[in-house]
Amino acid sequence: MELYDIIFYFFALLIVGSAAIVVGSKNLAHSAFSLLFTFLGVAGIYVMLGADFIGVVQLMVYVGGILILLLFGIMLTNKITSVEIRNESTFVIPTIIAVGILAAFLIFIMTETNWTAIAPQFPNSTIKSLGKELLESYSFVFELLAVILLIALIGAATLARNDNKEK
Amino acid sequence: MVHVGLTHFLILSSILFSFGIYAVTVRKNAIMVLMGVELILNSANINFVAFARYGNFGWDGQLMALFVIILAAAEAAIALAIVLNIYKTYLHINVDEVDKLKE
Numbered sequence: 027m028e029l030y031d032i033i034f035y036f037f038a039l040l041i042v043g044s045a046a047i048v049v050g051s052k053n054l055a056h057s058a059f060s061l062l063f064t065f066l067g068v069a070g071i072y073v074m075l076g077a078d079f080i081g082v083v084q085l086m087v088y089v090g091g092i093l094i095l096l097l098f099g100i101m102l103t104n105k106i107t108s109v110e111i112r113n114e115s116t117f118v119i120p121t122i123i124a125v126g127i128l129a130a131f132l133i134f135i136m137t138e139t140n141w142t143a144i145a146p147q148f149p150n151s152t153i154k155s156l157g158k159e160l161l162e163s164y165s166f167v168f169e170l171l172a173v174i175l176l177i178a179l180i181g182a183a184t185l186a187r188n189d190n191k192e193k
Numbered sequence: 194m195v196h197v198g199l200t201h202f203l204i205l206s207s208i209l210f211s212f213g214i215y216a217v218t219v220r221k222n223a224i225m226v227l228m229g230v231e232l233i234l235n236s237a238n239i240n241f242v243a244f245a246r247y248g249n250f251g252w253d254g255q256l257m258a259l260f261v262i263i264l265a266a267a268e269a270a271i272a273l274a275i276v277l278n279i280y281k282t283y284l285h286i287n288v289d290e291v292d293k294l295k296e
Contacts, residue, residue, distance in 0.1 A: 030196075030197060031196060031197045034197045038205050041205065041209060042209070045208075045212040045232060048216065048228055049212050049213075049216040049229070049232075054222060054225065057225065058224075058228070061228055061232075064209075064232065064235070068235045071239055071242075072242055072258075075242045075243055075245075075246045077242045077245070077255050077258065079255075079259075080238075080242060080255055080259060080262075083259060087262050087263075088235075088262070091266055092231060092266060095270065096224060096228065096269070096273070098273070099224050099273045099277070103223075103286050114221050114222075115220055116221060116289060121219045122215070125211050125214055125215045125218070126211075128211055129207060129210075132207035132211070133208075137200055141199050141200070142248075143198060143199045143248070144247065152252075156256065156259070160256060164256055174263075174267055175266075177267075178266075178267035178270050178271055179270070181274070182273070182274040185274035185275060185277075186273075186274040186277050186278070
């Protein structure tokens with residue numbers, strides 16, 4: 027077993043274990059904090075796959091942005107005086123059966139398909155090539171995403187605003 | 194012992210996807226549903242990056258992963274704003290009891 031395999035199994039265990047806590051925990055804050063470890067593990071997997079820039083973006087956007095946003099959501103939508111932030115589940119047993127079948131089916135497909143994988147080569151750094159590609163063949167998508175982010179910003183601010191002047 | 198290859202990453206993303214589907218289906222709390230969506234997007238991203246590494250697609254896979262991350266950020270911001278509005282109206286965010294778009 028090589029070092030690469032050991033690191034993969036470490037990250038895989040981290041992801042699966044913390045994702046199980048995310049979906050299984052009764053306490054919403056525990057779920058949010060173990061989501062942090064899931065995101066960290068996924069960032070590690072990206073780096074293992076030779077996508078260093080995607081890994082860094084994952085750390086900055088997910089851990090630094092989306093997770094904080096989710097924690098804000100938890101704190102703003104639960105009474106701060108209640109010590110236990112609980113959340114309930116519905117239809118647990120049928121969903122576990124259905125999701126188990128789904129997972130078995132997906133894993134069956136992934137293992138049985140004869141993927142034509144080429145031998146991967148380790149690039150030095152992906153940033154320069156990604157930037158060139160992004161501004162050459164994907165320049166329209168780049169501009170479109172900028173507009174989408176602006177729309178999302180304005181939309182979120184409009185939706186979450188308190189309008190007291192009408193009342 | 195088999196060396197870690199494309200299949201290992203695909204199986205990992207399948208497991209993560211199933212966890213995400215479970216969270217979206219079972220949980221009542223809207224924030225938990227959002228976390229499930231994030232898990233699903235992450236598993237799809239692992240697939241993109243894995244195929245970009247083991248396939249012969251150039252940089253397309255990694256760029257798609259980047260776009261998915263950007264869209265996930267926009268989606269989380271909008272969804273949190275909607276959740277806050279639901280909380281203002283109903284004083285809870287149980288998605289199975291929210292059945293009106295307008296009071």
